[in-house]
Amino acid sequence: MTDHTEDSVRAEARTWLEANWDVNLGLVKWRNKLADSGWGMPNWPSEWYGKDLSVGLVPVVEEEFRRIGALPIPKSGIRMLAAATILNHGSDMHKEKYLRPILTGEDVWCQLFSEPGSGSDLAGATTKAVMVGNKWVVNGQKVWTTSAHKARWGLLLARTDMNVPKHQGLSYFIIDMHQPGVEAVPLKQMNGHASFNQVFLTDAEVMPDFQVAELGDGWKVATTTLMHERRGADSLRSWGQVPDLEGSIYDEERAEVETTLAPYKWYPQRAGRVDLIMQRAKETGAINDPAMRQEIAKLMVLHKSAEWTARRARSAQEQGKPQGPEGSLGKLASSNVARASARVHTMVSGADAMLSGADGVMNGTIAEILISFPASSIAGGTDEIQRNIISERVLKMPKETRFDADKPFKDVPRNTVA
């Protein structure tokens, strides 16, 4: 497929990083260098800020970044879902306009999919886009929209036809969040943070050029976004963790985490922080208790197996093999890991698990795990929906009888939103 080998890529990446990495460079300047050279997203196409490398070689490049302490492009967050969607379905104008500021981190994005009446049933969206004159006019409400209050652009799933079956009447748009018709209201979560929002769309406008793919293709495009979101469930672990090194560029990235990313500080905690388990077990002496060791061991078995399953999926992709079942299991597995990890953290911390904030263990980090992990089995598609996908699409088990998919959407029973 490609004539790159692990060794040649490693050598090339190393040479480039040694010549270009500079801890005194401005953060955006550095990210622009990464975009120009293709080393920031090496598996992207070379005409769009990449190097055409296979996915399997990306870890080699990442290793070289870590070795020298170079900051990678922050690869989590909705903006990377936007990038993946635009790369797949966007026009050249979309790619030209949006990809670079995504890589430099200058533009924040949000995903306007879920609504009060449609979450698991995303294709039941009722937010409407109507062509008035020469532009789309959007009315409706979105909810649980992560980053909407900070976002410059939104990925919008909206209904453009009520008279066809639900999946066929949806279209996909890029919407300017900085316009009078868009109002984002942060919602407080059970862990005290407010990273998601209610978004009210009132006569919001979208120019026709900002429709992604064809009219009525919304479901197909949304599926691409979701696939990337679910695959990325793993990467939440490293969200916002800046290496503990000295240099103005690290300070700048730390400042970004403190400000722009502040509402998302809890993201690693929601994934369960298995990485802290051994350290905590040693600190508390839990490691010396055979019963506790069994609990920790069970968690580590689950965690490692899940991690290696994700690696197997990546490796198959790298070798161009058809995707096996391992590729569909990551999201469900990581929510199992998060839940199990919260349980073991509780056991390891004992009475301290009752305390939070400054009184809590590690300045509240452990407590934050205990009240954040439930997000893992809901966000990006619930565990139940993942199981439906695995059983019906991977295992080809009979589909649940459906009453909503074939009739015109206007005739489907749904929640009445207050």
Added chain:
Amino acid sequence: MKFSFTEEQDEFRSVLRRFLEDRSSTTEVRRLMATDTGWERERWSQINAELGLTAVAIPEAYGGHGFGVSEQCIVLEEMGRALLCAPYFSSTVLAASAILNAGTEAQKQALLPAIASGETVATLAFTEENGRWDNAGVAMQASANGAGYKLDGVKSFVLDGHTADLIVVLARKPGSAGDQGLCLFTVAADAAGLERSLLTSVDETRKLARLNFIDVEAELLGDDGGAAGPMGKTLVQAAICLANEMVGGADRLREDALAYVQMRMQFGRSIASFQVTKHKAADMLTDVELAKSSAYYAAAAFDEGDADIASVASLAKAAASEAYMQTAIHAIQMHGGIGFTWDNDTHLWFKRAKSSEVFLGDPNHHRELMMQGWKD
């Protein structure tokens, strides 16, 4: 009775349930949990005055109603259900039992009537910063001070420790270890040398405090050096009470989640109509009812003087802890995104489930205690 309630008990429960639904709405819970004290003397006195809840399990000789742990557990189950913000567990379950189990006749006469009437709010300070729930974990020193004693050290995770009027403290004589040399003391909240600070807790409905003792004068409660037995009994009783409080909360969560899925539609149908939702609801009912059975059995066994009570109490605590946490996890999941929000009430119980899971010892601790009692 281990397997059923009497008509009077059922009647008491239903009166209490209606009463607490009215007095402890989630609006009220949210209001109180946001305060530093966590409860209000006036509100709590009103609630208590009408039903005499603090008196239930205190013997008539000391101003109480003289009911058993079974009746007290009905109160706790209903309080757990309503998530009542009141210093009940601290004062009535922990402190009153410790005084009853350890105190001299004169001390019981002197201290219990005011706790029974609710006028005095007391608590029991036994856990320290090491978070251990066993006697051997106690390090606080009690040294002779003329005819009395002085306490030095730190107590932590003390329920309502920052608001109680009277603190029952477990400490040990210099040079002692394990069950030996343990003494209980009473200390007034305003004693010189006592510093009390509120701890920030995951579960805001259950306030915990850290108490720092520097040369604090204390009065011995009961036998000098003989507190291990009374403390043991107090903790057995407390584990049973907590188990009952937990099943009350778990049942409420279960019911609320069930009501929600019956209302919510996705894919053109009620989400309750999906078999996986039904199975989850059926599992939740099974978990909660099994945990209830253990909690009820333990309460009745305590009143009947069952010789195996320590193991049974731990069994009930372990069962309730697992059931409550699992129910809470399912309840959030069944709500979907809204279950993760602050405004939805599910997290209030979820956090109570978390704090109850570890308070008085986590399920591993209690399963171990149970097996220690059974192994020979």
